[in-house]
Amino acid sequence: MPNVLLHICCGPCSITTLRTLLAEGHEVTGLFYNPNIHPLTEYVKRRDGCLAVAERLGVKVIVKDDEYRPQEWFRAVAHRENNRCFHCYAMRLERTTQIARRGNFDGFTTTLLYSKYQKHDEIAALGRDLESAKTRFLYRDFRAGWQEGIDVSKEWGVYRQQYCGCLYSENERYKRELMSRP
Numbered sequence: 469m470p471n472v473l474l475h476i477c478c479g480p481c482s483i484t485t486l487r488t489l490l491a492e493g494h495e496v497t498g499l500f501y502n503p504n505i506h507p508l509t510e511y512v513k514r515r516d517g518c519l520a521v522a523e524r525l526g527v528k529v530i531v532k533d534d535e536y537r538p539q540e541w542f543r544a545v546a547h548r549e550n551n552r553c554f555h556c557y558a559m560r561l562e563r564t565t566q567i568a569r570r571g572n573f574d575g576f577t578t579t580l581l582y583s584k585y586q587k588h589d590e591i592a593a594l595g596r597d598l599e600s601a602k603t604r605f606l607y608r609d610f611r612a613g614w615q616e617g618i619d620v621s622k623e624w625g626v627y628r629q630q631y632c633g634c635l636y637s638e639n640e641r642y643k644r645e646l647m648s649r650p
């Protein structure tokens with residue numbers, strides 16, 4: 469599969485993923501499309517981390533700042549908050565496959581398959597559902613390179629986020645703050 473579109477969620481997750489795909493001989497283009505990252509200032513930090521890694525590795529990235537519309541993301545998960553990650557993955561992977569098909573990519577995949585904190589099997593199943601004969605889903609279990617991604621991102625000074633992305637995950641990450649008033 470020579471020509472692959474890689475959906476990228478942030479800088480640290482892209483390191484091992486890009487290195488693996490490049491080592492396998494793929495021609496890789498990144499795609500930064502993540503309306504699930506809140507607030508906007510956090511989105512910018514992760515986008516810039518992604519671009520810094522891509523520049524080091526000589527990879528071009530399509531950046532969809534013009535499609536950063538958290539309102540649409542909130543509408544997609546409204547009243548389905550308990551299953552929000554599925555809808556969040558679907559929104560991002562559906563857009564990835566559209567861009568991959570229109571751009572004549574042979575395949576697509578995502579850095580979401582690198583994270584130990586994501587629902588790996590759900591992401592893989594979605595990727596398989598969304599593939600077509602022309603644009604295949606390139607499944608890899610990138611989690612094997614988990615520690616390498618952490619170590620290299622620290623060494624390179626790439627921005628490392630403290631929560632998954634959405635306002636809900638930020639609340640879960642910091643909920644103890646509510647208990648800590650004097």
Ligand code: SF4
Pocket residue numbers: 504505552553554556557632633634635636637
């Ligand atoms: S926790 Fe992460 S994957 Fe789940 S909905 Fe929020 S941003 Fe998306």
